[in-house]
Amino acid sequence: MVINYVSFLILSVLNLTACSNILSVCPTASYSHQESWLGIVPSLIKRGHNVTVITCNPEILEPHPNLHVINVNICYATLSKFESESNSFSIQNYMSPREFFPPVNDLLAKYIDETFSSEAVKNMLRSNDTKFDLLIYEGLHPGLLAFKYHYNVPSIVMFTTPLFGAVHFLMGNPVNPSYIPSFVTTFSDKMTFSERLMNTYYLLYEIYIRYYYTYPKMDAVMKKHFGNDIPSSRELEMDNSLLILSGDLSQSYPMPVQPNTINVGTLHIKPNKPLPKDLQNFMDNAKDGVIYFSLGSNKKISTLSEETRNAFVKAFEQFPKVKVLMKWESDIEFPNKPANVYLKKWLPQKDILAHKNIKLFITHGGHQSRQEAVHYGVPLISIPFFYDQEWNAKKSFEEEAGLIINFFEVTYDKVYHALKELLNNDKYKRNMERLSAISKDKAMANVETAIWWVEYVIRHKGAPHLRPAVQDLYWFQYTLLDIIAFISMLLFLFVYFIYFIVKKLLFSSLYKIKIKSQ
Known part of the structure; x- marks a missing residue:
């Protein structure tokens, strides 16, 4: 009886994620990004899921009945055209982070514009028969969350690069610049005073770029294709269920993260093939x-x-x-x-x-x-x-x-x-x-860890219990500035009250002495 009950529970859990329809989108015109990004797709298919992939490099994936590919390799032509027309952007030349950020956001907006303009994507969006249970997208493109809005599904954001401090901040992760280096810098987690000063500046610069450059660019493309009523990319990104990072402590520095953030390690390394x-x-x-x-x-x-x-x-x-x-x-x-x-x-x-x-x-x-x-x-x-x-x-x-x-x-x-x-x-x-x-040295293989968490989000309908309350706080609440201001005001009033009493008593004593002397 107990064995039957346990078996029933296991089958019930497995049934919750079996044959889910997953949309996976990465329009970055870079083979290395695509290879890392697509690392979990074969395992999702083996687990019985139907996966629709929007990618620039469909040749990376082997055909399968459960795999549906939309090819947006036109993004490579977009990259070439952008480089030829730009005076400040070329991946063949050295660019400092400050030089790189503004133009690359223009390029990323063009990528998602090309994605939404694809006839295959348009047909998918128009189809009443197309339903999804989950969106997985590359975090460089928050505008892709228009798919989340359109299909009303939970979303998982993945990064194939070191992560922006701004996205950590948005997910509720601590981004203390005293020991967490911005990847815009070349600092380690042990910084001098001047490095901490510069690190603070660059962390704020990351947040500024994300909030006041990336989001407006993405929002303009989203409204172009989905109408003015669509929420902002920032609002949609704040509703992400999970952040999956392709990295670990061999490649980055220790930092605390919320339960909605998972470091899984390298995703694209498979068993070696014989060399030519x-x-x-x-x-x-x-x-x-x-x-x-x-x-x-x-x-x-x-x-x-x-x-x-x-x-x-x-x-x-x-x-x-x-x-x-x-x-x-x-x-x-x-x-x-x-x-x-x-x-x-x-x-x-x-x-x-x-x-x-x-x-x-x-x-x-x-x-x-x-x-x-x-x-x-x-x-x-x-x-x-x-x-x-x-x-x-x-x-x-x-x-x-x-x-x-x-x-x-x-x-x-x-x-x-x-x-x-x-x-x-x-x-x-x-x-x-x-x-x-x-x-x-992992408890599970990297890809297996990522798959487990993807299915966890599906099983728990977006896993809203992973979302920390800090995401709903204003920045001054998160940093306790309102509490500090309130306590400072109380201290000021207390000190002023003591000053006022002492002044009154002193004045009264002096007045009495003066009266007696007369």
Whole structure:
């Protein structure tokens, strides 16, 4: 009887999430974002859910009867057009965070405009037969919450990058700048007075950009496609059920979070596949090791200046026994290519980093690339260009798991000494292996953790019990400024009252003395 009752309860719980209809949306024109974002989709399908995915890279996913894909790869053309027409934005050039934020918000608004303008998306929105139980969207695009409004469903926000302090703030998470560094900075969690001052400024700058630049841009696109009655993206974002972060303590610093925020770790690393025969032979025969050189899916090594390329070429030549595997995206022959350098347009990065002969990884410092380096325990030389890359690079540097070369300071001497240090000092390898152990030490596999929480939100109809009351407070209530003001007023009145009494008594005593003296 007891066994039957327990079995009934288990089946009841499973039935609540079986065959749910999930809408997953990520229109970011970046392969690395898409790969990380789509990491949980195969597992959702295996669990019996029907998943509709709006993506720029449908080729990442294998076809399945429960998978419905809407292709918005037009966003790549949008990115190219935006770069060609912009005087201040190019992912091929270095941009400081302050330079990057305003134009990238314009670009993100264009992405969601293209998404809502897609005929396939329009047909989906018009269909009376299309119903969803949950929306999962990438947090860079709060305007995608128009789908939440249209279908009246709970929403989960996911980030494939280090998170904005502004979104932590919106989810009710503490964002104390005294020990929580803004990713706009390159600070660690142990800051000097001047760093805490700058960190406070940049945290407020993040919030300012989100509230007064991102939301208005997103709201304009939402109203264009869904009418003026739609709530603001900020209002809809405050109603998110859950925040899933693709990160963990091997890649960031400790901070307290509310129950509605879950760090799950890397989501896109799957079992390794065999390398193509030419790469397998190249790496197997590299007895003195391999240096892997790639600047990610967006930044092209072929766009580097000749002077910068020559700095690497000359440095590679000083280590003739060490092989170099370089991603070279151009059809133009690489000039003065050293004998130990092997070039290919596309390289299976994760499978390369998993090889036993890999010695170090020269990278732009992107979030996904660093996650892969941590997973496989490969030391880094980071050359950051924009967005979160400087912060990522500094974290690896702080952990003594890598070195940084400023983009404007790439010279032969700096590259040579960085290569020499990492190839000959095994502390970097040891420290990266330590981070790898931290990253892999989880109660459940990363994807399984994410899936469990996705189904938790479905089972509990949006899980409103996860929502902290702090989300309903004004900023002055959250910081207790109203309480401090009230107590200060009471203290002032008390001190004034004492002053008034003492003054009265003193005046009365002096008056009596004066009368007696007369």
